[in-house]
Amino acid sequence: MQLIETFFNWEILVRSFPMLLRGVGNTLLLGCASIVIGGAAGLLVCLMRLYGSKPVRLLAIAYIDVLRAMPILVLLILIYYALPFVGIRFSSFTSATLALSLVLSAFTAEVCRAGIESIPKGQFEAASALGLGFWRAMHKVILPQALRVVVPPLTSNCASIFKDTALASVVAMPDLLKQATDAQALMANPTPLIGAALIYLAFLLPLVRLVSHLEERGKRQLTAR
Template identity: 50%
Template sequence: MDAILQQFFNLDIMAQAAPLVFRGLGMTLLVCCAVIPLGLVGGLLVALGSRSHSRLLRGLLAGLIDLLRALPPLVLLIAISAGLPFAGIRLSPFACVTLALFLNTSAYYGEVYRAGLESVPHGQWEAARCTGMTAWQTLVHVVIPQAVRNVLPDLVSNTVEVVKLTSLASVVALPEMLYSADMARSVTFNSSPIVLAALIYLALLWPVVRLMSRLEHRLGT
């Protein structure tokens, strides 16, 4: 038991590693602040495009969404970071991670938005148009707010997944929290920094998970 505590819950090593881990937390939050808004906007555009009257556009978006959802995010990240230099495009690790997660999350957010838009009764469109609203005003002021409300738990759930996916950034040596914790582990030969990072993830995401449960319960009643 003492060996387990020393290897995984060594408070002295956690204290020594904390500055490095919290610097990594700052990078993790920076990636989230870039990816989540981009993903939400990109997903909405994808969902709106999938309802276009153009069969070609719908087909292209459907194929792209299927590809991005089927492709593991890690594979996508490696393909971007290792493949783009062959095309003469060199991105920083931060840009590679942001682009990879943006493409991945846009596909998932897009499907969530699409389900939300389809859940709004067509009568809402007709009622809004009867009041003199244009199609764009109806979409922005009537349909999208209802659609977002209907799928809010799913949007929150996907956002939690985005935060967890930032740990993939360690593959391209971006010093996010998990990468920093692993660096501290390699120096101290102790797993306590990894446990510290896990506890920080838990402290960040547990309230969001509880909020998601409350939203699901409230919207389900």
């Protein structure tokens, strides 16, 4: 009974639910913004990595390697706490979005690179023979085929980014974890943290299952070929 009253106190969970709900909205907004910005930036970095001039390619490689190696928490602290010393200040939401987007863009760039390089060179030659320019060939021929390969790992990266939104609590952004921590302190009971964990599970578990479904479908398509 003591375990239930301490960690699964229904009355406290109900009282803390409005706070948790506000945190859910901020978490979803942060995750979606990071995915959109990071995905678009990642595709751009990928094209720079593959088709840019040598200095541009080297810059893209350095960008990808550094950000893939750097923990998101370290990057977030640098953006939020270090940049003000050089006169650049961001809100907690902007800092978290920037940190998550930068890291996601690096991973997205590598995933997209692998997807594009998996397309046979004959497809590029055929697009060129049809008189399609580079961007039109990418849009009409290459990227639609590469999308089949990259969707499962990209979806997996998106799920990871949603989990990493919990790090935004470090810079006092009122995300789900920060709201749960505040509710725990206010009510002197860890039940709100359990509630937050259940909410994370509720919207991340479908994403995880979607990744598994996409991977299985990809395997079936390869086998059919």
